[in-house]
Amino acid sequence: MxxxxxxxxxxxxxxxxxxxxxxxxxxxxxxxxxxxxxxxxxxxxxxxxxxxxxxxxxxxxxxxxxxxxxxxxxxxxxxxxxxxxxxxxxxxxxxxxxxxxxxxxxxxxxxxxxxxxxxxxxxxxxxxxxxxxxxxxxxxxxxxxxxxxxxxxxxxxxxxxxxxxxxxxxDARIQLAVADLTFSQRPAGISDQWELPTTGGYLLPLRDGVHRFLFGGSGAPQTPVPIEEVQEAITAAYGPEAVVGEVRWASRFGDASxxxxxxxxxxxxxxxxxxxxxxxxxxxxxxxxxxxxxxxxxxxxxxxxxxxxxxxxxxxxxxxxxxxxxxxxxxxxxxxxxxxxxxxxxxxxxxxxxxxxxxxxxxxxxxxxGLDIQYRMPGGDAELLGRRMPDRTLADGSQLADHCRLGRALFVSDGWKERSYDGRIDPLTAAVDTAFLVRPDGYVCWAGDRAESLSAAERHWFGAPQHMRSTVHIGS
Ligand SMILES: Cc1cc2nc3c(=O)[nH]c(=O)nc-3n(C[C@H](O)[C@H](O)[C@H](O)COP(=O)(O)OP(=O)(O)OC[C@H]3O[C@@H](n4cnc5c(N)ncnc54)[C@H](O)[C@@H]3O)c2cc1C
Known part of the structure; x- marks a missing residue:
């Protein structure tokens, strides 16, 4: 090293x-x-x-x-x-x-x-x-x-x-437990579909006949969860016909915040x-x-x-x-x-x-x-600013997401000629109402139609490039 x-x-x-x-x-x-x-x-x-x-x-x-x-x-x-x-x-x-x-x-x-x-x-x-x-x-x-x-x-x-x-x-006020279990006897009411949690417990199907069970545990924090405790909670939630076979993994957790x-x-x-x-x-x-x-x-x-x-x-x-x-x-x-x-x-x-x-x-x-996050960013009040850019089809038929693989920023316009930003920004063309600049993490950091404000955003997020070519706006 x-x-x-x-x-x-x-x-x-x-x-x-x-x-x-x-x-x-x-x-x-x-x-x-x-x-x-x-x-x-x-x-x-x-x-x-x-x-x-x-x-x-x-x-x-x-x-x-x-x-x-x-x-x-x-x-x-x-x-x-x-x-x-x-x-x-x-x-x-x-x-x-x-x-x-x-x-x-x-x-x-x-x-x-x-x-x-x-x-x-x-x-x-x-x-x-x-x-x-x-x-x-x-x-x-x-x-x-x-x-x-x-x-x-x-x-x-x-x-x-x-x-x-x-x-x-x-600190935590309530203690809960989780157990990944199999049933040796499984009542018909237990589904293999994902269902919404209820107040009595939450049972989710995993693979190979294993179910995840989340419940209000009765033991102290950090202590093992015995199969008897799991069975007791399963019986309370699903009746005596539900019999636990094996507990593959169990743990306790709380609601510390x-x-x-x-x-x-x-x-x-x-x-x-x-x-x-x-x-x-x-x-x-x-x-x-x-x-x-x-x-x-x-x-x-x-x-x-x-x-x-x-x-x-x-x-x-x-x-x-x-x-x-x-x-x-x-x-x-x-x-x-x-x-x-x-x-x-x-x-x-x-x-x-x-x-x-x-x-x-x-x-x-x-x-x-996580889809509706809007980060606070300088640069105006465009609706897209600070939001994730949803995927789009570009002029060459490719998807915007296909161009994110290298982890670089993307500049998408209907044909602006963009400067090389030392490989930090890849220019793309699409039929878009407004040009936009997308950071490497997929959030729009500029949207608009003025080259001057684009320059300010580029410098704000991507610093000063070493070797700049001129920017020519050949859009609208
Ligand atoms: C019962 C339960 C159910 C959950 N269900 C969901 C869910 O459905 N969806 C969801 O999004 N989240 C869920 N979570 C939360 C999720 O599991 C965690 O938020 C997630 O594991 C956090 O990932 P992490 O990489 O930040 O930390 P961790 O997964 O905790 O990883 C930390 C790593 O750091 C290592 N480490 C710790 N200390 C040191 C050290 N001193 N030196 C070197 N290495 C160290 C550990 O060994 C570990 O590998 C659940 C949590 C619990 C308890």
Missing amino acids: PDLIDVLVVGAGPTGLLLANELGLAGIRTVVIDQLPVRTGQSKALSLQPRSAEILHSRGWLESIRTYEHATVPSGHFGGIRLDYSVFDTAFPFQIGVEQADVERFLEEHLATYDIPVLRGRQLTGLSQTAEKVIAIVDGHPDISAKYVVGADGAHSAVRKLTGFGFPGR RQADRYRIGRVLLAGDAAHIHLPAGGQGMNLGLQDAFNLGWKLAATVAGWAPPGLLDTYHHERHPVAAAVLANTRAQGVLTVPDPDIQALRAMVTDLLADPAANRRLAGEIS
Whole structure:
């Protein structure tokens, strides 16, 4: 390993692995470490939300991940109340039922493309930074020096604690349990379809006759979940005819709700569960981490490569912190709605009625799917500004998403002659009403018809190019 690498990613969960792929795509010398000697193969998350599907598709990786798909989940949900994703302009108005372990497997194997090692059985135990670098102590030895370190090391993040990030919020008030089980006797009422959660428990079909059961556990946090406890909860929810055969994996979790007060201190950044924890309601945590990684990847790569304009790296916090704050709020609300108290169930009935209203559905479906995020950006009030660019067919018949594979920004117009921006922006032609500039993470950072304001946006997001050719506007 060189004396000084570009980026050390701590944690080979979905967040760290996607980030490392994004950095690899940009040619950044990256190393990933994880304390686990081998991947566990266990999955907390079971599905990709539409926006996560879009970002993985834009890099050409979704198709390989979908070979592991075990279900297509036609809708989202808010505390078990159905959300309709079909109102959005997306190729993926549904959840893709693929287990977290399979997402991780693909992302880890794909790192070989970039020669990025995942060093397993290596635990981060200390961290210090200077103005020039970060020194990581691994297994007690000052081992790896990097220009930047990203803590993608989960809810108990060592990076977060060692660097001194604040993590305000509250501890868990309720304890729940999850068990992946088989039935030795399965009543007819237990379906092989994905259904919405209820207040009594949540049973989801996985592969090979295994079901995931989420329920209100009766044991203490961090203690094993015995099969007797699982059986008791299954009996309460589905009657005595439902008999558990085998419990393949079981764990406890709670509704603690905390978020790092900032996502960057100097050369150290946080992403994924290291930056935010919440009740896993609505299927959001892994998806939030993947989208953190996608937001951070190109910005960190630009910073290491030396062309990032001032402040670019800090937009990671400014953009992603509010998104996770909203998820923390919606998961707290979902947690309340599933309490089997008659008064709360009256509230739940009202929320169910309200969500039948298209505007209300759009508001929550947009948040939970990740499709309706709008980042605050300078440059006017165009409707598209700060939003993800939905896929489009271009003049040559190709799709916009096909051009995102290299991880570069795209400039789409009806024929403007665009400058070469040192390979940072690829120009494309399409029959569009207005020209737009899309960042490498798929968000529109400029839309309009004036070359001067385009120049300002290019410099704002992509710095000053070394070798510029003139811009000629031959559009309208
Ligand atoms: C029961 C349950 C169900 C869930 N269901 C969903 C769902 O349906 N949809 C969804 O989107 N999310 C769901 N989640 C949340 C989701 O699993 C997490 O948000 C996701 O795992 C976060 O990914 P991550 O990469 O940020 O962190 P993690 O997956 O926690 O990965 C962190 C990695 O860092 C490593 N690490 C930790 N400390 C160190 C150290 N000191 N040195 C080196 N390595 C270290 C760990 O070994 C681990 O591999 C669920 C969570 C639970 C508990």
